[in-house]
Amino acid sequence: MINKKAFITGVNGQDGSYLAEYLLSLGYEVHGMIRRHSMAENQDSRVTHLTDKIVTHYGDLLDESSIDTILKKITPDEIYNIGAQSHVRISFDIPQFTVKTNALGVLNMLESYRRVCPDAKFYQASSSEMFGNSVDEDGFQRESTPMTPVSPYGCSKLFAYSIVKNYRNSYKLHATNGILFNHESPRRGSNFVTNKVVKTAVQIKLGLSKNLELGNMDTYRDWGHSKDYVKAMHMILNHEKPDDFVVSTMITHSVREMTDYVFKKLDLNYKDYVSENIILKRPEELKYLKGDSTKTRTILGWKPEYTFESMLDEMIEYWLDKFN
Ligand code: G4F
Numbered sequence: 001m002i003n004k005k006a007f008i009t010g011v012n013g014q015d016g017s018y019l020a021e022y023l024l025s026l027g028y029e030v031h032g033m034i035r036r037h038s039m040a041e042n043q044d045s046r047v048t049h050l051t052d053k054i055v056t057h058y059g060d061l062l063d064e065s066s067i068d069t070i071l072k073k074i075t076p077d078e079i080y081n082i083g084a085q086s087h088v089r090i091s092f093d094i095p096q097f098t099v100k101t102n103a104l105g106v107l108n109m110l111e112s113y114r115r116v117c118p119d120a121k122f123y124q125a126s127s128s129e130m131f132g133n134s135v136d137e138d139g140f141q142r143e144s145t146p147m148t149p150v151s152p153y154g155c156s157k158l159f160a161y162s163i164v165k166n167y168r169n170s171y172k173l174h175a176t177n178g179i180l181f182n183h184e185s186p187r188r189g190s191n192f193v194t195n196k197v198v199k200t201a202v203q204i205k206l207g208l209s210k211n212l213e214l215g216n217m218d219t220y221r222d223w224g225h226s227k228d229y230v231k232a233m234h235m236i237l238n239h240e241k242p243d244d245f246v247v248s249t250m251i252t253h254s255v256r257e258m259t260d261y262v263f264k265k266l267d268l269n270y271k272d273y274v275s276e277n278i279i280l281k282r283p284e285e286l287k288y289l290k291g292d293s294t295k296t297r298t299i300l301g302w303k304p305e306y307t308f309e310s311m312l313d314e315m316i317e318y319w320l321d322k323f324n
Contacts, residue, residue: 001027007076007231009033009061009109010083011054014187015125017046019080019230020054031074033059033067033083046187062106065111065172071116078237079117079196081109082125084157084217087191089215089282091153102156103163110167110175118173123237126161126177128248128289129154130223140292143179143246150284165244174242181222181248181291183229184311186318195315197259202319204273205266211273215280217256220288223312224249225306248291249304261309 006023010016011032020030034043034056048311057073061083071079084102085091091098106124110218113122131141132148149155163178168175188195193214203209224247232247239245253261263270296302306314 003076003090005029005031005074006078007031007070007074008080008082010081010125011056012044012046013082013086014046014185014189014226015183015233016068016080016082017050017183017187018226019082020050022230022234022265024050024053030054031076033070033071034055035060035083051283061101061108062116064069064108067108069111070114071112075117076120078121078123079113080123080125080233080237081106082156084125085153085191086150087281088129088153088168088286091151091156092283095124095152095250095255098152099156099159102153103159106160106165110163113175114167114171114173114216117163118171121174121193121237121242122164122176123232123233124160124164124175124177126164126179126244127154128179128181128246128291129155129286130161130179131286133287135288140244140250140290142292143244146236150286154286158232161244168242176236176239176242177244178233178236179244179246179287179291180232181224181246183224183226184315185226186315187226188315193255194258194312197262198312198315198317201266201268201270202316202323205268206323208323209212211275213277213280214255214259215277215282216285217259217274218254219285220252220254220290221250222250222252222289222291223258223308223311224304225234225311227302228306232296232300232302234294235302239300245296245300246291247302248293249308250291250293252288252290252323253308262312262316265313
């Protein structure tokens with residue numbers, strides 16, 4: 001068992017909650033930061049089952065003093081900065097909040113980390129959205145692919161990625177980036193496309209809904225499972241040399257193919273229920289993602305256990321259970 005203390009921002013998110021479970025299973029003392037919301041049950045809904053096992057602290061990436069106070073109190077060995085405004089389309093509606101949280105918020109974390117506990121190791125949740133529409137000739141994005149983001153979210157994440165590298169080099173910190181491609185699970189927010197499709201398809205199957213409106217169905221994403229990806233986060237942070245790693249399945253599917261798979265699993269034809277609504281499209285779209293995670297697989301020995309199909313099957317089962 002590992003006798004260490006970990007601090008996770010965004011512990012109440014999909015990844016934060018799976019990461020907390022994973023670190024607990026390894027023997028860690030787990031601390032998480034949660035933000036105060038007006039609805040009490042939203043503050044820790046994904047970690048209520050861990051109430052007795054983890055320590056939560058109120059704080060905010062935009063409130064430097066709260067980060068300082070928490071880090072001084074815990075003196076963690078490992079810091080996972082996963083908290084963010086993580087919805088790409090919504091980043092067009094609230095660009096300034098997105099940039100403050102995802103860019104300045106990371107700088108706030110790094111400054112506290114540098115001053116309070118510089119011997120800790122730091123993981124930053126970087127994103128494949130940073131690549132924008134840049135693709136290498138062989139159809140993959142990898143660590144060396146130029147980054148040309150096409151959303152306020154992507155731009156904010158590129159700043160964060162860059163400042164982490166800058167702090168690593170300037171202050172000799174063990175600060176790392178995981179460049180994660182899309183990753184899903186039953187805990188995914190239902191305004192992200194996979195869980196929106198699965199949840200609504202199940203509702204249609206059970207007569208609880210009649211139709212599904214989507215935005216662009218002809219974009220491609222490399223979708224993995226969050227449970228596999230949090231293990232990669234732990235490996236990246238614990239690699240002896242602080243570095244940047246792509247985490248992906250190396251397989252891509254369109255939103256249309258994903259929708260077709262989910263409806264077929266429920267013996268439905270998506271064409272009878274799904275329509276495209278321009279309101280759900282983005283002002284600028286990232287069309288195609290397929291990540292080359294060879295470096296992560298070779299150096300760290302990581303590989304995913306879930307497939308695209310087993311991940312969607314698990315999500316379908318979850319919603320069938322929930323509504324039945
Ligand atoms: O599920 P999405 O909203 O995920 P997106 O934008 O790729 O971002 C996710 O992955 C990133 C990694 O690359 C993360 F950094 C980020 O935090 C987030 O987790 O949309 C996927 C695709 C897009 O092309 C979108 O235009 O699905 C398309 N789409 C079509 N109809 C839709 C919808 N997306 C959403 N959310 N809702 C729709 O109705």
